[in-house]
Amino acid sequence: MALNTPTLETPVTTADKIFDLMLHAIVDGTIPSGNKISEPELAKQYEVSRSTLREALNRLEKCHLIERKANVGSRVVECTIESLLEIYVVRESLEGMACRQAAIHMTDEEITDMQNMLKQHATSQALKDGVAYYQEEGDLDFHYKVILGSHNKQLINILCGQLYHLVRMYRIQFGMNSPRATRAFDEHSRIVEAIKDRDGELAELLMRRHIAASRKNIEKKIAQLNTEI
Amino acid sequence: MALNTPTLETPVTTADKIFDLMLHAIVDGTIPSGNKISEPELAKQYEVSRSTLREALNRLEKCHLIERKANVGSRVVECTIESLLEIYVVRESLEGMACRQAAIHMTDEEITDMQNMLKQHATSQALKDGVAYYQEEGDLDFHYKVILGSHNKQLINILCGQLYHLVRMYRIQFGMNSPRATRAFDEHSRIVEAIKDRDGELAELLMRRHIAASRKNIEKKIAQLNTEI
């Protein structure tokens, strides 16, 4: 149920496993953002050949988690505020559309499944009411389900395969367990309602507002941080 | 000026060159859509080692032009109507947002540059007036400029780096030099106007309509084809 393993396909080849390991290491900051990646060093560390490591690097590049320059090398993508805001712009656009498509294409079963998930969030939120972290996990879960509900492979690929790792990385590294938990939950509820009503236009509008609100929340925090200093 | 080389970075390494060659081969159908890719065969054909070829395959996978399954192999992505329509949905969303961002972030120079390009399209269109192909190139050029105008790296990456090769592939393989040339030109003009007025909301709306119109045009054609048979 919970989104503990963000990699959908089970790793079969060793390059897959190295990819998984490095993915988590980069997302949680074990391999710091902006760091240069030494192929020989990491190959030795993970006890694989350089070819295998490079295969993993290729997939990390596909997720926009590392950047490569020919004959120079790879480095972990830099976590900047600008980049974070850019991602939110893309999410607002894409997840909004995903939400519209979900209102069109989701099956009734999928919708009730999502409603049940929300109910569960409601109770667990009531229990821990102040604690935002769990709700954050639930937030990811919710967005995930909406995206899959679009039944649009291109959308799913871009959002789940690429952007979401970046989103998780920023959340963890910037420590953004935002205090928007209860408000986010209300917003989720309304979105589900719109989807249930098959009102694609409203669903898109609400999702865009929801994500834009998160973005503005971040912008506000940044502004506060800047004035405090 | 024209978009003859869709690869932005000049290829330096041999894997880059093989990637370029295969990219064009796949886009124009020399390597047919849906085909299985034999690594030993293609390596011999391009006269490179399998490692180098695999490096190129990795980048093609990044563009969603091929799909890989572990221990089984790669095949060129299948050109289906459903997938084409899915791409248009993503484009409507992302390019709409790119257009909104362009209205915010484009410099005055970039805007006048785009206006000049449109003027040039107008004259060359008057000359060839019936011929749609050139306008199609111009269409891609226009969209390209808007995307770059968003100044959003994430958007640029996804649209120019990944989706646009797919779009070109479908255009060429489905022979979609659509008769919307003159109408598309008018729509482009209005979009530029909105950007010039710094009206992001309108710019996004117009771009979404523009792309949605293309999509509906395709849907109509498909419907016609189905009734004719």
Next chain:
DNA sequence: AATAAATGAAGTGTCGACAATTTTGCACGT
């Protein structure tokens, strides 16, 4: 005869070594 197991061929994944490029460090000269 039909299904299942086995065997072989073909293809993909992984490895270590070599070639080409970039970076580093040192010597030299101004």
Next chain:
DNA sequence: ACGTGCAAAATTGTCGACACTTCATTTATT
């Protein structure tokens, strides 16, 4: 002391060979 140029070291790109998986054909068993 500083900048320039060269040489050596380190790193990336490329190659060919080997290991393992998958698929097809053949063989054996019920």
